[in-house]
Amino acid sequence: MFAEIKGLNEECGVFAIWGHKDAASLTYYGLHSLQHRGQEGAGIVVTDGEELKVHKGLGLVNDVFKPEDFANLTGKAAIGHVRYATAGGGGFANVQPLLFRSQRGSLAIAHNGNLVNANSMKHQLESQGSIFQSTSDTEVLAHLIKRSGYSTLEEQLYSSLAMLKGAYAFAVMNENQLFIALDPNGLRPLSIGRLGDAYVVSSETCAFDLIGATFEREVEPGELITIDDNGLRSQRFTGKAPRAICSMEYIYFARPDSNIDEFNVHTSRKNLGKQLAMEAPVEADVVTGVPDSSISAAIGYAEQAGIPYELGMIKNRYVGRTFIQPSQELREQGVKMKLSAVRKVVEGKRVVMIDDSIVRGTTSRRIVNMLREAGAKEVHVRISSPPIKNPCFYGIDTSTTGELIAANHSIEEMCEMMGADSLAFLSVDGLTKGIGRSADEPNCGQCLACFTGNYPTEIYPDTLHPYAKV
Numbered sequence: 001m002f003a004e005i006k007g008l009n010e011e012c013g014v015f016a017i018w019g020h021k022d023a024a025s026l027t028y029y030g031l032h033s034l035q036h037r038g039q040e041g042a043g044i045v046v047t048d049g050e051e052l053k054v055h056k057g058l059g060l061v062n063d064v065f066k067p068e069d070f071a072n073l074t075g076k077a078a079i080g081h082v083r084y085a086t087a088g089g090g091g092f093a094n095v096q097p098l099l100f101r102s103q104r105g106s107l108a109i110a111h112n113g114n115l116v117n118a119n120s121m122k123h124q125l126e127s128q129g130s131i132f133q134s135t136s137d138t139e140v141l142a143h144l145i146k147r148s149g150y151s152t153l154e155e156q157l158y159s160s161l162a163m164l165k166g167a168y169a170f171a172v173m174n175e176n177q178l179f180i181a182l183d184p185n186g187l188r189p190l191s192i193g194r195l196g197d198a199y200v201v202s203s204e205t206c207a208f209d210l211i212g213a214t215f216e217r218e219v220e221p222g223e224l225i226t227i228d229d230n231g232l233r234s235q236r237f238t239g240k241a242p243r244a245i246c247s248m249e250y251i252y253f254a255r256p257d258s259n260i261d262e263f264n265v266h267t268s269r270k271n272l273g274k275q276l277a278m279e280a281p282v283e284a285d286v287v288t289g290v291p292d293s294s295i296s297a298a299i300g301y302a303e304q305a306g307i308p309y310e311l312g313m314i315k316n317r318y319v320g321r322t323f324i325q326p327s328q329e330l331r332e333q334g335v336k337m338k339l340s341a342v343r344k345v346v347e348g349k350r351v352v353m354i355d356d357s358i359v360r361g362t363t364s365r366r367i368v369n370m371l372r373e374a375g376a377k378e379v380h381v382r383i384s385s386p387p388i389k390n391p392c393f394y395g396i397d398t399s400t401t402g403e404l405i406a407a408n409h410s411i412e413e414m415c416e417m418m419g420a421d422s423l424a425f426l427s428v429d430g431l432t433k434g435i436g437r438s439a440d441e442p443n444c445g446q447c448l449a450c451f452t453g454n455y456p457t458e459i460y461p462d463t464l465h466p467y468a469k470v
Contacts, residue, residue, distance in 0.1 A: 012096070012395075013037035013203040014110045014190070016079040016171040018178045018227045020198035024073035026211050027080040030200075031061045033207035036255060037112075038084035041095035045108035046075035047175050052106040054099045056081075058092055077178055079171040081110040093134040097171075100142050107145065107153070107174050111138040112203055113167030113188045114395035117460050121163070141170065153177060154226055161224065161237045165457055167246070167394035169219070171201060178227040184241040185456045186221030187394050187447055189249055189260045192232075199227050204258040218261060244447040244456035248396060250435050251385045252293050252356045261445070263436050266296045272384040272426060272434035273300025273354060280424030281305060282380045285349040288312025290356075290367060291339070297384035298354035307352065312345045312371070336370060347375030357385045358414070361405035365418045372419070381420045386428050386451040387411070393459055394447070428452060 013034030017023050024046045031042055042064045043056025053072055057064040061082065081096035097110040115121070118137030121144070126132070130143045144160035145153070153174055161170075167187035172179040180201050182190050193200040193213035200213045208215055219225065222238040246253075249260055256266035276297065287309045289298025302309035316338050351371055358364050368379050387406035401407040405414055415423035426434070428451055437444035449455045 012081055012083045012110075012112045014079070014081055014112045014169055014171050014201070015203070015207055016077075016110070016173070016178055016180065016201040017195070018077040018199045019229070020195060021076065023075055023078040023198075024070055026195070026200075027078040028061065028065055028070075029211050030202055030207040031080045031082050033210045033255070034082050034203055035061055037203060037253065038082035041083045041092070042081065043095050043097050043110075044073060044078055044080045045097045045099055045110075045173065046073045046078040047173060048075035049176055052099060052101075052108055052173070052175060054097065054108070056092075056095045056097070058095060077173065079108055079110045079173050079178070081171075091135075094136040096136070096138060097173075098134065098136070098138055098142065100146075102146070105174055107142060107172065109138055109141060110171040111136075111141070112169040112190075112395065113183065114393060115140060115164055115168060116166035116393050116457055117164065118166075120460055140164070141172075154179065154224075157181065158224060158235070158237050165460070169203060176228060180219055180223075180225040180227070181237070182219045182221055182223055184222040184238045185244040185447070187244055187246050187456070189245065189254065189258075190219040192216045192219060192225070199232060204254055204260075206255045206258040209257065215259070242456065243445045245445065246394065246396075247385070247431060247435075247446045247448055248357070248392075248450070251431075256293075256296055268435045269293075269296035269356075269384065270300035270303075271436065272431065273297035273302075274304040275430040275434040276354070276382050276384050276424075276426045277301045277304035279427055279430055280382055282352060282382075282422060282424075283350065284352045284378070284380060286310045286312060286345065287352045287354060288345070289354040291315035294354050294356045294384065297356060301352065301354050301382065301384075305352075310342075310345045312342055312351060312353075313367070314340045314342060316340065339367065339370065341370050341374035341376075343374045346371055348377055350378040350380070351376045352380045352382055353420075354382050354384060356383070357388060358383055358405060359388060360403055361414060361417060364420075368418050368420050378421045379419075380422045381415070381418060381424075383423075383425045384434075385426055386431060386448075387425050388450045390450050390453045392450050393455070394449075396450075 015030035027044050041058045042061045045054045055069050079097050097108040100107045115137040121140045125143045145156040148156040148159045150156045168183045169188040169190040170181040191205050193208040193215050195213040222236050224235050224237045226233045250268045254265045258265050287302040287307050289295040371379050389407040432444035
């Protein structure tokens with residue numbers, strides 16, 4: 001479903017390219033492919049080998065960039081970013097890439113993820129004289145770099161990254177080098193591609209397809225990559241740690257045409273639906289999915305269950321944010337602006353409604369009600385992920401258990417609150433099996449913290465940012 005009505009948002013997407021005369025334009029198209037990862041702001045920084053130039057702003061990629069903006073964005077390399085504000089707060093100051101200028105040269109940083117020790121690092125740095133210009137945890141890396149004492153940016157990054165805890169996929173660029181780094185657990189996706197002689201880096205492989213680049217490999221957890229006119233060099237800045245890629249990338253965040261850790265997202269979601277049908281069958285006449293992220297799982301459920309899949313709900317793709325503040329009554333009906341039930345499909349039918357996850361439960365209740373108003377005889381809700389019972393500290397805006405319906409209510413209570421005839425979730429084992437993971441890997445190579453409460457990193461007492469929702 002969409003972030004606006006679901007209440008589950010990922011922080012951002014990163015794109016970078018080195019060695020192409022149209023670096024800024026290609027980055028613009030790359031950001032278009034990653035727009036689903038953040039809609040609050042977008043930015044691009046380019047280098048021509050002598051100077052870093054930036055253009056960024058609030059809004060969608062199309063809103064931020066106009067054709068005339070690219071006249072100044074000339075250069076052979078660029079990094080770009082799309083942002084959704086979570087713990088770090090919103091506003092222009094937090095729109096990335098962040099650009100820092102000094103007498104020794106300039107530095108630009110784009111970041112996907114969330115640092116769980118950001119607050120403690122900020123307190124330490126401020127006590128040493130640092131002044132922060134934004135509320136983003138990304139800025140911590142810039143201050144660590146400048147205080148590292150090493151002479152080259154590569155050495156500065158190597159020492160600074162080892163001090164960070166949490167989820168991070170970084171693209172860092174100065175006038176003549178591009179650096180790529182992924183956290184030791186590989187919590188966020190990050191891949192490398194080639195476009196002729198140019199190197200391309202993206203949070204998702206779907207961006208490679210758009211610009212005609214070929215996939216080379218994924219960035220390894222704990223890997224620091226240096227890219228310049230001499231090519232690509234790799235080193236590890238930390239020891240080996242168990243892979244723990246965010247499960248929600250497969251369930252909800254990533255585009256279906258992206259591949260993550262060699263697994264295609266659409267295929268994984270379809271398999272999740274099949275697993276769900278085996279674990280939670282129900283007698284019904286039709287299966288439908290909540291657009292768009294649940295469609296693949298709904299197709300899989302229908303195939304496994306032998307029940308016809310139908311387009312029972314339609315997504316209105318032309319609804320933006322409204323300037324009218326609705327009354328509570330209108331707000332309850334607000335989901336209809338973005339979703340519509342197809343009456344002829346669901347009327348008089350026993351409907352299986354597939355959704356990818358339930359966060360707060362309000363949207364699910366509204367969708368169930370919408371299907372009933374369209375004449376559905378029964379509505380059976382099936383969720384292609386386990387119940388989300390624990391907050392995420394790695395870049396998703398579920399920062400407290402109080403806002404998670406599954407943390408405070410039983411499945412029976414949630415079913416009654418939604419007005420559904422039945423409700424069932426996929427098991428944790430079904431999740432890892434559906435994605436295609438081996439049971440031999442620790443946690444099957446996934447971060448399952450929001451389902452199990454087992455976090456792959458230490459969680460600091462001050463992890464919750466002062467701007468986090470409570």
